[in-house]
Amino acid sequence: MADSSVCVGSRCLCDGYYGTIHFIGAVPPTSGVWLGVEWDDPSRGKHSGEHEGVVYFKTRVSGSGSFVRLKKVFLGCTFMEAVRSKYGRTDDEEGGIMLGGQTVELVGMDKVARKQSEWSQLEEVSLRDMDVSSAGPRAEIATALPNLKRLNLDQSPLLPNWETVSDIASQLQHLDSLDLSEDRGLGHVPVDLMESLSASFLTLRTLYLNRVGISWNNLALILQAVPRLEAVHVCENNIASLRFEGDEKPYIPEGLQLLNLEKNCLSDWSDIVRLEPQLKKLKTLILTDNRLPSIFLEKKAFPELKSLSLSGNLISQWPSVTSLASVPSMLQLKLKDCPLLKDEPGFSARHLIIALLPHITTLNRSAISARERVLSERYYIKHYGAKWLDCKSDESAKKAFLLEHPLFLHLVDVHGLPDEVLMRQKPVTTALKHGLISVSVRCPGRPEQRSLDKKLPATMTVQKLKGVLQRVYRVDTSDQRLSYLDSRGDCEIQLDDDLKQLNFFSIESGDTILLRW
Template sequence: MTNSLPSDVLGRRILCDTEYATVRYAGSVPPTTGLWLGVEWDNPQRGKHNGSHEGIQYFKCRHPTGGSFIRPNKANFGVDFLTAVKNRYGLNDEEDVECEKENALVIGKKTVELVGFDSIIEQQCQLNKLVDISLRECAVSHAGQKEEISTMCPNIRSVNLSKNLLPSWEKVTDIACQVQNLESLDLSENKMKFPPVSASVTCTLCKLGVLALNRTGVTWPEVLLCAPGWPALEELYLASNDITILERLEQLILSNTGISSICFPDVGFGCKTKMFPLLQRLTVDDNKISQWSSINELDKLQCLQSLQCQNNPLMGTEKNLETVRQLIIAKIGQLKFLNKSEIFPDERKGAELDYRKLFGNEWLAAGGNQNPDKNRPNEEFLAAHPRYQLLCLKYGAPDEGELKRQQPFFLKNQLLTLTIKCPDKPEQKPIEKKLPDSMTIQKVKGLLYRLLKIPGSELKLSYESFKMEGKEIELENDLKPLQFYSVENGDSILVRW
């Protein structure tokens, strides 16, 4: 508490009793005499007005009752970092606090017996041994003397400065740049002013891996402005800052955060959201996502290419994990990696063809039709399957005959009657053959080598179906079975070499 004011009083953070505030005005308030501070309280219920008195506006508040006038001697402007450390760890007065004997601590004239605290006292008596420091609610407002922190506390790795009186990011860097090995920094609940857009990075925290800025009022552009100063940052916490749009964000990790659903309400199904416009990589492992609607929402992201979503209830909704994988691939059209595994073109094609057949009966029941003029599936179906219409355009709409028997993703082993054709060899007559649908493309090629007595040059296989007239699907992956490509009874295998 003081009657004199700091030279930079405007914008300073203060503590009055147990309430926090920011100084918005310093000067006279007629008709009263003397000096007043106009403050904006963090808790607007603590205030009385909006910064005006008898019709004169002295300062502005975000809340109509967020302001007050107080005398300077009521304001605690805080202490420097090292003073707070000494106060917190009982090192502030060497004459009053000293280690006089092995199991006793003398405070003033009183002796307090200690058992098992020798190592703690020894560490606290030597500032240079402090590694992890917690100064939460210690009224820290500035760094103090230049280079004092780096000289007295050279081994600090982690600092908790939450809920203090730090008024600006500049005051933070004055402290942090003296802690050369700083790895973790918590600045939550400091209402700070961040650099303007024109400011440049003045301090690089080379080893900082964890930074918490919860409830600081920071905006996303301000985060981006400061980010070049955190080249090694791995974890950034920004809770309760009312950040709604994240620009230039390419990777977002939300593992083990309790998320149960994902929604982008600014657009409907089939459209792309304006949120996270550059997001390419998203991780939501170890959460509570259980509904397919959340996966549908991810297709709204403009640039999403990689998704990790392991250890969510959704992954157990189907008996086969491969089925879940195919569903996700079919639902998110631009995805190139799923759970760190690349999605190759043939896998996407197979997943989308199977998806088209799996939900074909639901599509017909909801009003779907091969005739474009009659194709009007209801809103409920479109909400559950936003990409279905697109897949029908891509591969052709399924007809009722194709869907008489529901086709699961992985059929039981069955024989398919297929016609073997050689389009480039008209002299070779078509051959009808029964093959198990579980037969791999590699084994089919081996059979054709023997059946057609072709030389050992490389075969290229594809297939066509009367249900998709004019379309030819390549059988590109030798390790996949016929059922993976949705080859059905009556289809034709096309052989080229």
Template sequence: MESLRKSSSRLPNVFDGSEIGVIREVTNDLIGARVMQREQRGTIKYVGTLANSPAVWIGVDWDSPDRGRHNGSYKGVKYFDAHGPTSASFVKPDKLTLGTSLEEALVTRYVLCAECQILTRNSALLQPGGDPSTGVRLEIGENAGHLRATLTSTNTSADAEYTDDHTGDRVVAPLTVELFTSNPCDHRHHEKCGAAGAESALRRLRTGSVPGIPVFRCLRDGETEGENPVLWPSTGGRLSFYLPNLVELDLSYSLLSKWTELARICRQLPTLRMLNVSGNHMRLPPTANDNIESLLDSDRRLQFDVDTNPSQAEDLCSTSFTTLHHLAAVRMSNMSWAVLKRIMSWMPSIKEICVAYNPPSISFSSIKLGDFPSVETPDGQSIAETFSGLETLDLTSTELTDFDRVLEVVGSAPHLTSLLLNGNKIRTLRLPTTSPPMLRALNQIGLRDNLLEDWESVNELARLPVLTTLILRQNPILLNCNPNAAARRFIGSFCLDKLKKSINYCIVASSFLMNLIPSFFSCSETARQEIIARLPKLKSLNFLEVAADERRGAELDYLKRYSKTWKEAQDSVDTKAMFAKQHPTFLQICEKYGPPDASDGKVSVLPYFCPLLWPSCNASKFLRYQPVIKSLKEGLLRVHLLCEPPAPNSHGVEHVIERKVPARITINHLRTLVRRVFQLPPQARIDLISLGCRPESSDVEVPLEADTRELGFYGVADGDKLLARWRT
């Protein structure tokens, strides 16, 4: 207990900054730097005096729009521009911290034991009454690494939602959790918490992850962490010695504000391959083309890193990222195509880039990615050359609207295998006819949450030679495949009063809805079946595998759905060409299963459907308007569905279910109905068997094998049992 208290009391809490991050000189050099105060982060935009105050203040534009008090103005004087009306405030320098060093963050994360990490962040936990703000009390067990945490609180109205107690505040029983964090045989482990254990712990490290810790730089050459170093055993500039095997480094949401500071870190890591700097606000050093002399000093410092000689900065950056293969730069406020092009020019080995969700908010910066510049411009040509070596590109939520521009930049990339365009505003996809084909190595594309509005865009994806994985959700085109939505649109087009009064309107409604029977008897994901049928090489759709059984069902349903249109298109050359353009895989599916029968695509209008829409109507009134039922095959059959074995996720669903189905339902549609009713997994293979109900057929199993045959073909009678045997 005493050794733990002594160990934790001498260790700094790097989450609140360390001695390295203390602001010692208050000058304009601080403008553009990132700072923190009580876990709130912001950017310094002003350094100087205020009206009626001789003291030097620091003007901070906080990331949180409600953290400050004003918009950068004080007593009628505008000192700087803030991104929100209440996001700015003036703070005394000693109330802010620049953060901590990477070395101290790594030791805190990977060298300190769990007890020291907990108590370093919140020493109040060891007080006799615990932490008054949280109600948590921490006790040290008898053995090393044994902790006992106790939570004592009152049940307030805010907790009633979770405790199901609405009687007002009351004291609840304390909750105790025991933690075992280290080897109980190691009674001296606290002696290695800090600098003494850094070398042995860090030299084995392959992944360094310090997200959220306010790292703003590494230690300088010859610099120590402070007057009395307790975390880092050496001077700065020795990361290569302590981290010889580091492959991945996560510095997301830290306090980095300069790419040169990041370069000084990466220069010391010769084996680094993956780097995550998401959520940082970093400035580039200026180039000869940047006209920084025309800018005010404060604007110059906010936009550029002017503290390093430009030529030296360029040499530093161009030699520090040469080993990187993967870069994640999500939610970077100053990201643009020009910035990204320059960053990638420093990374000759880069293979994977993620620049999703840029910009994070228009309030932070007017810069956003948006569409690529045209390749007819010098910037567009340069970007296309820079991106030519990529294998993975993530452009999720980057305001893209023009897929043609995407093709111009990355379409010829010979090794691009994954392209994520989720969350953009792309309306159409068209692939030009080129040799070699565009995106010839692409096997995965993400198009979730776009504005695709025609099936021709989906047809175009079939032209990608090796595409096997597709993410396609939340697009307007998929809404058109929802049969329930189609029914709602139809009903909404009529006046409800007329529907109740006019028998003719009910007949029309019944006819319309019965034409939707193939969709109603298909699975709820009609759009999924449509996509699978249109993309013959697809193996995964929306993170679900496309099994052989599912593909067969989707393709047969596709034949059934468009067979009538196909037959009507045979009348002329023009209509045949138009159909082939709209359904390029239809003939391929016909070659696979045979052309549709003459009866396919025709669904009889049945009177029983009307009462489902309007129960108050008398169904007998409709009979004289309906075709005469000439045989049992054109009516309904009452069948008993059995599942063997029971579905693992049935959640109480009965294993024998009675259903009325049309005698003309195909075996493929019946299989889909069974899959939905018994909640069987999508990849399950289902064999349907007729057991009969008559004495002479009770022991005879008749396999229902032909997917295109109708149920009546097998002589299934009213009351028969149908067994579904499934396997994965």
């Protein structure tokens, strides 16, 4: 950026610190021009915008401001300067083009034609961490990159505002995907810029705004400006509520298929429910690592939802899981690392979730086979069978049980009730005297993990073994990859079927089980 284009609101870099310029002018009794900067990292600041009792600007964070000389700061580069730096430049002595680290020597007008043709073929450009701060001369981008569809401006901390984004996007007539993650100047969306943004985003379908500090109200303005939007990612923005100012419902593009709100601060499921009428075409909803204590889905809600991610929330009751069965279109679920599953071994939690949700085909990225579903449903009956037996003679207790386990009787109709003795059987806590195999467990490539010598029942399934290893090594069962070496150490065999018993793979005493993740 040229010095003449410095203005209040510009972003700058000084000695490794990024900031926003809030003041340009004299600061008596010193001479010359000073820049008043509020730093992203408050520890870089010295005051809040005042000097000798005079307030020149105000900082949002107390003590995060200071004055610096213009010559001390870097103000970034134009969009095409960044493109030339990364994708081709003409700075060698003979005037050749630098492409892929090699100089291509061209003559006369061929130089320009070749360089432009190389850029004109680009459909994807990544200027991540290239310190782009302005669009540059009007139409320069449109002329050089007429076919660009996917643009990554992730980590462009000198990008000052949405007006600059609009200036860039308006020149890309085929722009389909735009990544603006970690661009801290984009937290505020001026209402008077809406018309310009709408004209710039006519073709945009995918937008990334992760870690930009944007609120739900400002995001709602952006959604209004992108009518064809199909996917929006707004992770780690400290969004605590999805309610619009004035309790109005924000406009959401009718074609939105993916909404990613991972790692925010949402704690009220009703916020999601309020948006449901506007999300009829939503296929993927990502709510990982929020603060939701419970969820409830009614029948016909989210009619096209196929994938739901709820891991890392505060869900603590099984009815939250049971309600997901009311969405028959949902095939994929991610649910782990929540209080509900804290006391359940990995294999047990997986069995219970699968039994409750007859429509899902994938749980925590692991496919569910027909055989696993049968085993899960039978496990569910046995798991709650004793409780059912205890309340059968008490109508009120029976009613409460069926309210909590609405699928129990249906599963009993399908599989029948096990023997009462089997349902009341306590988990085995003493070592079996017979049918045990002595194995070692090692974690290749992870020297910090201790080896383990263990006696295991030959009839133990791989899934149950994963549950044991989860408790020992704190590795989720869905992330484990198991194999074993025979006692001679010359043959490694994959344990690739969770439902098979160890003796199916011919594991014997003296063999070594290898755990990778």
